Amino acid sequence: MAVVPNLILISLFCTFTVELRADCSRGFISVRQLGANPTSVEHAVVGKGNQPINAISLKDNLEAIGAKVYKDEKVVVIKDKYPKARYHWLVLPWESIASLKALRPEHCELLKHMQEVGDRMIQQCADAGKLGFRLGYHAIPSMSHIHLHVISQDFDSPCLKNKKHWNSFTTDYFVDSQEIISMLERDGKVSVKDGTGELLKLPLRCHVCRKEQATIPKLKDHLKVHLPS
Helix, strand or coil: CCCECCEEEEEECCCEEEEEEEECCCCEEEEEEECCCCCCCCEEEEECCCCCCCCCCHHHHHHHHCCCCEECCCEEEEECCCCCCCCEEEEEECCCCCCHHHCCHHHHHHHHHHHHHHHHHHHCCCCCCCCCEEEEEECCCCECCCCEEEEECCCCCCCCCCHHHHHHHHCCCEEEHHHHHHHHHHHCCCCCCCCHHHHHHCCEECCCCCCEECCHHHHHHHHHHHCCC
16 A cells, blocks of 8 residues: 555545545644445544644544544543444554554564554543443454554444444454553464454354344344343
């Protein structure tokens, strides 16, 4: 994937593209969606002192797209526009890394930083005390730029619509952040098991009690039993 200075283009499903444009010297980040993408914000500008064309204030911008964004010199955090739970953030590095298979030992510190940032997002969450969270990666990501999911375990969201959505977060298709870090430290690379994609076709099972449900509506109705009061 070609990368020009301060610009990362991310392909989604080989159909959609998200543009992350960073101008660190001016101290701002622009995140823009190109095309209809189920897992990104439409547009956000983050930082101080930037006045891009037709820009509105940071507060108004984030409110307009429903996104809470954090950034530092290594990563940017985006609130998933189509969250699969009450809280669902994506932590993306500025460095262009296509997938888990592209990770190398020198990326360990970056992954640890991404996990630390994800942990801080959870700590700042008002419902952290009653909702469980997981931090992890899809074994076969939909976005050709590595990203860490930080997601609450209520899965109470209208955007969770099908078996693929469910199984991508509740089977071994979703790999814990610490497991990825440990694998990279131990083996020098991250391996994805053959047949991992078939996990998306598994029956719908509650992630708490493992009871099988016939349809997504029935699963969602069942999940209400496990929601905190």
